[in-house]
Amino acid sequence: MVIDHKKIDLFGKSFIQKVVLKPPFEYTFPVSEQACFLYMLAGEMQYQFDDDHINIPANYSLFLNCINSGKQIHNSNSNSNGEIVILTFHPDILKKVYARELPPLLQRPRNTISNLSGEKINNDFLIQKYIEGLLFYFENPSLVNDDILILKLKEIILLLSQTRNAEAIQVILSQLFSPATYTFKQIIEAHLFSQVSIEELARKTNLSVSSFKREFTRLYNDSPANYIKTKRLEKAAGLLLASDNRVTDIAFDCGFNDLANFTRSFHDKYNVTPTNYRLKARQ
Known part of the structure; x- marks a missing residue:
């Protein structure tokens, strides 16, 4: 009133x-x-x-x-x-x-x-x-x-x-002067390898966290956390083979903000540490 x-x-x-x-x-x-x-x-x-x-x-x-x-x-x-x-x-x-x-x-x-x-x-x-x-x-x-x-x-x-x-x-x-509505997938792909949280991605898509997760699962048939982590690990694996960059730098470039977490996640997916993954491929 x-x-x-x-x-x-x-x-x-x-x-x-x-x-x-x-x-x-x-x-x-x-x-x-x-x-x-x-x-x-x-x-x-x-x-x-x-x-x-x-x-x-x-x-x-x-x-x-x-x-x-x-x-x-x-x-x-x-x-x-x-x-x-x-x-x-x-x-x-x-x-x-x-x-x-x-x-x-x-x-x-x-x-x-x-x-x-x-x-x-x-x-x-x-x-x-x-x-x-x-x-x-x-x-x-x-x-x-x-x-x-x-x-x-x-x-x-x-x-x-x-x-x-x-x-x-x-x-x-x-947005008042140059309105541009980005698609959900455009926003995800643009921030896929940035160090942003699920909460931040939800804000960027102008959705609540729960609505963001539902929309993500509908479009990608996977949870945001699992899909994003998988894509980041795949990119990291490619960089380990294609470059001589330090493992730490590769981890950060792929969106991981903690080396221990990156190493653990990489081992869970490839059954080998990032360093040994690079050594085995070169041998």
Whole structure:
């Protein structure tokens, strides 16, 4: 239930909102070409996409695009009201503000294949102070003008580019300007030999872990862990024969981050250690 709602527009479109919600509440995001930054001032919310749930407590935030459907926030457990500040990023307004050149955060990252559409941002002191500054304008709306709002837009873009989540935010924002939907298999093949976990691959495909595993098994007729490990070991076996690289380097190049685990897995598959596999082949 909405108790209070205040809004500030930029160029005729919603830019900043402050919403006070009384639990239980639920909001499903409509499909649209925009991205949203949601900052939890007080209380907490749960972000749900597919069957994945992420808690967003006070002073934490959520960044997401609304190009895909199925995303919602809700809260049914808290006894206290939730207060949320929402900043909306419209691609046409961003192009107008950055008429000469889009900043790096709005450009598509190189060599990044991902359908990621949501990212939780941890408590960040500078963003917290930025949000506190925005509250002043809700209390003094007569002082608001387009020039100030453009500065606030550029400021949040700069702050987001300096967070530890900048890479994920760049992927999400860039989709507004050069949308590209990658297939499930394209994402898997692109990261097959990278040192990424199943959880990270699920995020890159914009699925929960359980949905990712189901989709993987349907497409590959194998579990993600077993298929990925098998492919990495096969590549490692080929490199052991085709190169003089150290076993340690080959292990890391094939996506293993632990030499002992690589050696054990290699022995389980080929009944010989990597070193002896290379020696036997050359003899």
